[in-house]
Amino acid sequence: LTDRIGRRRTMMLSFFITPVLQMLLFFARDHVVIGALTFAFGYFIDLYRPAAAALIADVVPSKDRVRAFALRYWAINLGASIGLSLAGWLAQHNYIYLFVGDAVTTFLFGLVVLRFIPETRPMIEKAAQQARSLRLALPRIATAERPAFTFMILMALLGMGVGAIFVQSSVTMPLAMEARGLSESDYGLAVALNGVIIVLVGLPISQYVQRYSRLVVLAMAAVLTGVGFGLNAFATTTAGFAFAVAIWTLGELMAAPVGTAIVADISPVARRGLYQGIFGSSFGAAYAIGPIIGGAIFQRLGAETLWTVCFVIGVLAALGYLIVLRPIYARLTTEELAVGLTALRKHLVHGCAFPIRRDFEFEQPGDGRRGIQQRHFLVDRVTGADAWPHDHPGDRHVFGEISAVEAVVPTVIAVDNQGGIFGERSDDLRQFHIDARDLLKLAI
Known part of the structure; x- marks a missing residue:
């Protein structure tokens, strides 16, 4: 959708339809209606994400994209921290305030896009657009694009594996802390460190990692994620779990902006929204399968086995980034200029x-x-x-x-x-x- 109707229109669809669905959800009582509205709400609320990522890729040069995506990630987490605090306060008074407040702020964001954000999708002449229109569909990816699309699929699969590790922070980690005799407030204190670190050091870290190869940074992030969750096997106190949170938060800070920047680097201009959507969907899939697999391992094999599996997945993902994806990325981003000369003259x-x-x-x-x-x-x-x-x-x-x-x-x-x-x-x-x-x- 982002590639067909534009970044701006897609974001406005998200920000103007989502508030309506939010209010309908509040007043809905029938289970079938609630299920249908929840499905539609989940679709439209995330519709802006690939559009926003494609917009940033349109206007920011490759060398500055890590910093740009890091700034967006930092702002999202800062807003989430403030929003969670406000949500708790509003819910104590009346849940309708929570729904109305969320709907109003989302609608206001849409007005900001309408008033201040221009369309950035590169224009394509009508004749050229007609000649390439069928190639926008997944089953008809052009031959010249297959290396990039293959890279994208592998990137999504590895991202799904790392994402499944992150999901354990809200699924099995509280259960593991409870098994150690710790309370819900102890879990809240440990996990709160995640947001604090992101807000305080997120931007400096993104600036620091720009000096390294992006696939190397992703590999480092995967290792830190695996190590962080692996340390849960040895944690017995709130401080121990908080230390583990600090380690995997560093991995999160490195992976989020760099991964999005890599996708922007390898995606064709006409399909930036598609590629960002695939990448984002990999984390949605991780949130679907992570609780199932993690919960099953935790219940049947124990917490120590689960944290060992998380460590192994992190290391394997790092090897995948370095051994499999890094050579492909190098070809796509360096040889592309030489290979593209003929394509330029031809097309x-x-x-x-x-x-x-x-x-x-x-x-x-x-x-x-x-x-x-x-x-x-x-x-x-x-x-x-x-x-x-x-x-x-x-x-x-x-x-x-x-x-x-x-x-x-x-x-x-x-x-x-x-x-x-x-x-x-x-x-x-x-x-x-x-x-x-x-x-x-x-x-x-």
Whole structure:
């Protein structure tokens, strides 16, 4: 849906329909009606997630995506911490306040999107869109996209395994603490450390991990998750369980933004919403199977066996990231520029329009006003590929001409092997920058 109707419209559907379903749920009394409304509510409340992730991928260059997704994750957790406190206070007075408050804030979020968030989905010319429309469906993934789609499926499966470990924090961990003679308040204190760590150190950690390979960071996160839950086998006090929470929270902080950024890196522009939806669904699946499997192991084999299994799954997931996914990711993100040259020349001829946010100030003639200009450009033709003759002799580049939709101005573009496109307007030499990988994926 995000790829078909746009990011903005999808988010507005979520934020404007969800409040209605919330209020209907409050007044519903029939079990069948409650079940149907709950299903619809679950669908629409999460509809915005892939749309928001695709929007961030549209406007943020690859090198900054980990930080951007970390900021979103931090904001969500901060809001959740505040919301849980308010929810308890509202529920003590009357549950209708809880439903109305949630509905109102969701509706207000929709108004913010309506008023301030523009559509960021890259535009595709009608003819090109018709030629590729069937390839938006899962059964008809294009041959050129299969490596990325295979990577996405494997990424989702590994994410589901790690997610199934995280689920134990709210399913079997309280049971294990109760078996150790600890109370519900002890569990609350231990788990509360998760939110505190996320709010206090979430952003600095995301900044720190950007210096490492993203698949290496995911592997480290999987190991920390496995170790954190594995330590529950040795914990006998609230402090011991809290220490374990601190360890797997670090894994959570590393995995959440980096995983989403990786999906944005490898997903074709026209299917960013689809890929983000698949990735998000893997955690939904983890929340479905995690309690069943974890509960069965806990009941039949004991808590120590469960925590050992969690540790093993974390280590196996880390090996999967390093041994299986890392080589594929390297090919998709580095060889992509070289392989994509032919695709560019073949497909990007009067084919696509894509948004460029020119990161320079412009001065309005006549009144001296200044601001940031964002415009759309059409690819006119790709004229060839060669090595950059000046500062970076080892880089691969694509040379071509593009034209602004508003005013046709010939522009020379150059693509470097770090995923950046740089160019100069021939009339005033003002520079712009976009993500080269996004341009190349338009050829798929």
